[in-house]
Amino acid sequence: MDSPFIKTYEMQRHMKRAFYEEFKIHSLNYVLLLFESVMRMLTTIQKQMDDVGASDEKRGEKMQYYSKNYRRFIENRQKKIDKFIVNCIGWNHINRCIEVIDMALRDLLYKIIPTKVVIRELKTSSGKVLTRDSEYTLVEKKRYVTVGKKTHVDYIFELDLKEDTDKLTAQQEAKAAEEEKKRQNVFYLNFEDFSIVKLRSIVFMMYFPVNFTIAIINVWIKVLPNTNFAKSDAEDWTKEEIDGVTQAKHAIKDFVHSLMQHLKGLHDYI
Secondary structure: OOOOOOOOHHHHHHHHHHHHHHHHHHHHHHHHHHHHHHHHHHHHHHHHHHOOOOOHHHHHHHOOOOOHHHHHHHHHOOOOOOOOOOOOOOHHHHHHHHHHHHHHHHHHHHHHOOOOOOOOOEEOOOOOEEOOOOOEEEEEEEEEEEEOOEEEEEEEEEEEEOOOHHHHHHHHHHHHHHHHHHHHOOOOOOOOOOOHHHHHHHHHHHHHHHHHHHHHHHHHHHHOOOOOOOOOOOOOOOHHHHHHHHHHHHHHHHHHHHHHHHHHHHHHHO
16 A cells, blocks of 8 residues: 555545445345355255155156256256256255355455454563564572561572563564554555445445345245154155254354354444
């Protein structure tokens, strides 16, 4: 951001517009992931329902296709398909889809909230910061010991860091120069500090991705079958199907908790 070319009005306008448009594209891709998760869930449930009462031959044939519409599309194009198995249906893939949605939501937030690397400082007992250039020295200290009414002085040596006054002054000057540079660039777009562009992105995110997320979560809950009741009059749920539905419910619960944490972090950032 120190380049005069970047600080020109036209470049700043283009950068702000590009940041906002890119955020909208990622948000719409996230919404498409939400709708795709519903389609996968409905297709998985429909496949399980279609398998009820079907023979083994027909059941194996139906497992070769993603949906009835896709099968009709393939037959109309008169293409022969051998061993075509779509690997995007099933409860395991639904759980994976929910994890991908969680990662996509996290990426959206990280475009607004910058990720900062926290470097922990190692300090001595006296509070001095240890660095790779630190040098140790022996420091003579006095220790007063009182015995009865008399007090005598013990001279002890402790291992401590050797302070370089010139180095400390240079570090302080560098830190002050960095803060001054940041203050001068406050009116230019950077991807760390809060800005009006990020505020627009937050408003767009609350109106579209977050609202769609809440709606799709309700759809997930409504669509998931209740395994406490029988699958049909002739067949009951298998153990694998019950485990798959239970895992999907847990995945949805974890996603809701993650969504709440993301929104809390966004609120704290604002």
